[in-house]
Amino acid sequence: MKILNVFVGIITLILFSSVFVSPEYLPYVGLLPFFIPVAWLLNFFLLCIGILSWRKWALIPLAVLLIGYRFTEITFQLNSPDEVSTPKVQVLTYNAHLFDYKRRLNGGEFDANVFKWLQEHPAEIKVFQEFYNDRTSSSRNALKLLGEDVGFESSYHVIDGQEEKRSYGLAIFSKYPIINEGKVFDNQRTNGAIFADMVIDMDTIRIYNSHLESMKINSDGLEDIEGVRDNYRQTLGKLHRGSLTRSRQLKVLVEHISFSPHPVILMGDLNEVPYSYTYFKLSENLKNAFETAGRGFGFTYNRILFFLRIDHIFSSPTLKAVDFKTHREVDYSDHYPVSATFTLPNSQDF
Known part of the structure; x- marks a missing residue:
């Protein structure tokens, strides 16, 4: 023994x-x-x-x-919300799956309730991956519904499509003035990273919205033993290729963050579980909001592989997370929205 x-x-x-x-x-x-x-x-x-x-x-x-x-x-936390009266900001990240997940999954009509929920959520900063915008449809014009209609500024990077008609990409929405924005990288297919600088009270914060290379796992094929047996070789190959691509994207992202003149909040679908090189590399200089203020396991994936936490919120140490939530009641995508509340640098005692 x-x-x-x-x-x-x-x-x-x-x-x-x-x-x-x-x-x-x-x-x-x-x-x-x-x-x-x-x-x-x-x-x-x-x-x-x-x-x-x-x-x-x-x-x-x-x-x-x-x-x-x-x-x-990094697996399990029992933090309690930290009630603070100092100035704070709430952020939200969501892989929106084109805002059309339920229709694609079950058929039927487009469910506009996803926009209603997002409009009513109190976060002052909201970032989206797999963001779809249709300027030809009033019910699918996400830039207008989540921006102009609720008084938010936006920074939108098109990865595919025509911005003046139908397009797909990454988006950042902010209640605060956006004074600078840019692209970190994209793979001209589905993934990428963008940033936006915004003035919050007396502070300037840089927000990163990142969607690293997808795992491309056929989760439907892993629902039973036979499916696992038929797909495991293909799945391992995809996992390997995905982790290799993400490590290259991570190098670009980390370098960009290192030159940021402002405290940063990095959010998005990183397609990495906490037990990964990506997670530990980011943790060298950034704090993970789940670890600081989360509760339970914080799983963020809404499919058969429900035990995955691949949507993350990191921040500079000067931004303290006082609350963290995975909104498992919101099932409009194959990911759950994730939100966190931070105190601002000038509100803390260093």
Whole structure:
């Protein structure tokens, strides 16, 4: 039994270490972190057996779990909302799936309630991935419905289509004045990253809206054992290629953030679980709002792989998250909206 604990411990430590290695430098290393939750649970199981049987080898899984305490922090939180009276700003990120997910999934007519919910949400800054705008239709003109109609300014980057008619891309909406905007990158198909600088009270904050390379997993094909057997090879290949592309996009994004003259809030569908090189690389200089103010597991994916948290909100350390929510009641997309509330830099005591 001791040998088994040592073996499992070594494998787990290797998996823990994999999040610090870019897939650009070691092929397929991006797949290893997916096994971290399984390894963590196995060590916890061995620890329980060791404790119940009063075995000294229980110290092995205990040591492994203590070394990997960071993975517990990023998985589950029990924070309570921090009631503060200082100036604060609320943000929201949403992969909108073209605002047409339910019709595409079940047929029928377009559901305009998605715009009603988004208009009524109190966030002063809202960013969208897979944003679709149709200027030829009053019910699908998202730029007008989420911008002009509610008094928000907007920054919109078209990835595909014609902006004056029908188009697709990334969008940032703000109740505050936008004084600068730009593109970080796009792949001219579906993914990319943009930014906008806005004046909030006496502060200028840079907002990043990022949609990193999609996993492209056929989740419908993983609903049963037969589907898993038929699709696992293809899925592993997609996961590998996706993690490699995201690591290259991440390099561009991190460099851009490093030159920001203002505190930043990075939001979006990063297509990465917390056990990933991307998550840990961003965490080197930014704080994750879920870890600071979240509760529960914070899963953000609205499909069969419901246990994924791939929509994230990061910020500069000078912006403290005091609340974080995953809006699981909002099922207009294959992602749930995620919101967070931050105190502003000039409202904090440093």
